[in-house]
């Protein structure tokens with residue numbers, strides 16, 4: 497990232513909300529379920545599966561957490577009613593983890609039970625390192641309670657991940673492996689690009705060795721190639737693993753995977769709490785400086801609409 501880019505990223509929180517909304521539009525389906533259903537339908541038409549994320553990272557009350565859980569149940573009903581191919585991805589903090597472990601567990605179990613009744617699946621997203629232990633505990637408790645339609649996420653960035661995978665291997669968890677979006681301190685996380693990539697490959701090998709179903713979540717071309725190499729070396733069929741990408745990121749790469757016969761799932765966020773998610777996505781995007789500059793110029797110079 498250039499100096500200009502990193503300066504803009506640092507000042508992103510003071511960029512006006514409408515500007516953030518406009519330039520993050522491609523990463524978010526919209527505010528309402530109807531928006532998400534429309535995008536999932538489009539994604540399915542492209543022969544891609546979806547997973548929806550009801551944005552809710554800034555919730556402050558148990559009622560809000562319960563409302564998010566309800567939104568997930570309504571979404572699952574809608575997928576069945578409309579014949580859409582989508583599961584759900586939930587964030588423990590959105591279901592109330594910061595307000596209380598039991599509250600989160602109750603909400604999560606309600607979503608998982610509802611999903612099971614409708615033949616659907618729940619992925620528990622992995623958030624920052626302060627939540628890792630609780631998230632693994634939630635997953636273990638759900639499995640111990642007999643719920644099979646639930647999966648977890650591991651982050652290659654974290655140094656503990658390989659051990660976490662080994663500890664869970666006997667359960668043959670359904671795992672999404674990703675680099676990890678949260679910047680963590682060097683004592684617990686790899687910080688350089690190559691180490692994170694190497695950890696990703698090692699984690700993926702370990703998961704495949706344990707016979708896990710893996711969602712390979714990355715837009716890193718090299719890692720996608722490693723995923724193809726490792727799954728094909730094991731002779732896995734197309735339904736024994738999947739690739740996963742974020743809505744709006746590198747769609748041409750996703751199209752190529754689908755053309756190559758791989759399954760691809762598109763992570764599709766929607767909801768009223770779109771702001772925190774947008775900031776994170778934009779902070780990751782190396783082209784952010786250009787987008788903001790174009791948007792700002794678009795507002796200053798008549799005749800330009802700011803679309804980059």
Ligand SMILES: Cc1cc2nc3c(=O)[nH]c(=O)nc-3n(C[C@H](O)[C@H](O)[C@H](O)COP(=O)(O)OP(=O)(O)OC[C@H]3O[C@@H](n4cnc5c(N)ncnc54)[C@H](O)[C@@H]3O)c2cc1C
Pocket residue numbers: 620621622623649651672674675676677678713714715716717719740741742745746762763777778780781782
């Ligand atoms: C389906 C899915 C689910 C995820 N779930 C989690 C989770 O539960 N917990 C978690 O911590 N992280 C999650 N992530 C985020 C992930 O950890 C990474 O932060 C993110 O995917 C970027 O890493 P990368 O592997 O794509 O590699 P990178 O090297 O970061 O990206 C490769 C290239 O892809 C493009 N790119 C990547 N991200 C963006 C973006 N936001 N906007 C525009 N271009 C981009 C850029 O051109 C970049 O050079 C998820 C990612 C995906 C795809």
